[in-house]
Amino acid sequence: MAAVMPVFGADATPFLAQIAVAVPQAVAAVSGSLTHAGQRDESLLLKTVLTEALGGPVVRPWRVLGVRDGTATILGYSPHDAAALRERLGFATPALQQAVSVVATAPLPTLSAGQRLRFSVRLVPTVRQTGKGEIDAMLYAVRQAPEQAHDRSEIYTQYLTKRLLGATVEAVQLAGARLLPMLRRTATGWAQRTFPVADMSGVLTVEDPGQLTQTLIKGIGRQRGYGFGLVRLEAAH
Numbered sequence: 001m002a003a004v005m006p007v008f009g010a011d012a013t014p015f016l017a018q019i020a021v022a023v024p025q026a027v028a029a030v031s032g033s034l035t036h037a038g039q040r041d042e043s044l045l046l047k048t049v050l051t052e053a054l055g056g057p058v059v060r061p062w063r064v065l066g067v068r069d070g071t072a073t074i075l076g077y078s079p080h081d082a083a084a085l086r087e088r089l090g091f092a093t094p095a096l097q098q099a100v101s102v103v104a105t106a107p108l109p110t111l112s113a114g115q116r117l118r119f120s121v122r123l124v125p126t127v128r129q130t131g132k133g134e135i136d137a138m139l140y141a142v143r144q145a146p147e148q149a150h151d152r153s154e155i156y157t158q159y160l161t162k163r164l165l166g167a168t169v170e171a172v173q174l175a176g177a178r179l180l181p182m183l184r185r186t187a188t189g190w191a192q193r194t195f196p197v198a199d200m201s202g203v204l205t206v207e208d209p210g211q212l213t214q215t216l217i218k219g220i221g222r223q224r225g226y227g228f229g230l231v232r233l234e235a236a237h
Contacts, residue, residue, distance in 0.1 A: 166212030
């Protein structure tokens with residue numbers, strides 16, 4: 001099932017949202033929505049918390065910056081500013097309101113052609129095959145050309161640069177890759193699936209500011225509603 005993404009107006013300024021979620025309280029708050037296994041799946045748990053707390057998928061894509069003392073710090077893109085997000089939070093259950101301790105936003109800075117920026121992304125580099133579901137981009141490349149040698153870093157770099165529209169990637173590094181089991185809903189219930197997850201970073205040059213902005217608010221790769229695919233930009237050194 002395709003992820004439902006928030007609606008950004010054509011002339012609206014996207015916001016970068018930072019939200020703090022107390023994980024133990026969040027687990028208790030959504031215990032009626034998730035199985036015990038689902039509560040232990042961080043991506044599913046926090047996706048459920050964000051959706052129920054804010055009345056829909058209004059912060060996507062997003063990613064977890066870190067977890068400290070039981071509190072997860074989440075960064076994401078949203079068409080709503082902090083005041084609007086807090087207003088939506090006011091209609092959540094009391095337990096969910098207590099689980100969310102910080103809601104802060106800042107407008108996405110205006111991008112300009114020729115601007116050099118650092119970027120980082122945690123993505124799920126899979127390719128959807130008609131009738132066969134998703135497959136790791138690395139495995140897909142091997143099946144397409146089994147007689148050739150394949151490098152995971154090179155395959156994932158090609159996957160990223162092909163989708164990072166509106167920018168030219170000058171340098172990219174695969175910081176790490178792993179297989180991560182995730183619980184996902186199916187037509188008949190719940191099933192555990194394993195996805196590849198890659199942490200990548202580098203430097204890009206803005207070519208088309210409008211197109212790059214659309215790339216940012218859409219995200220890159222699969223599982224974007226579950227904490228993957230958010231491209232974070234920072235000033236270049």
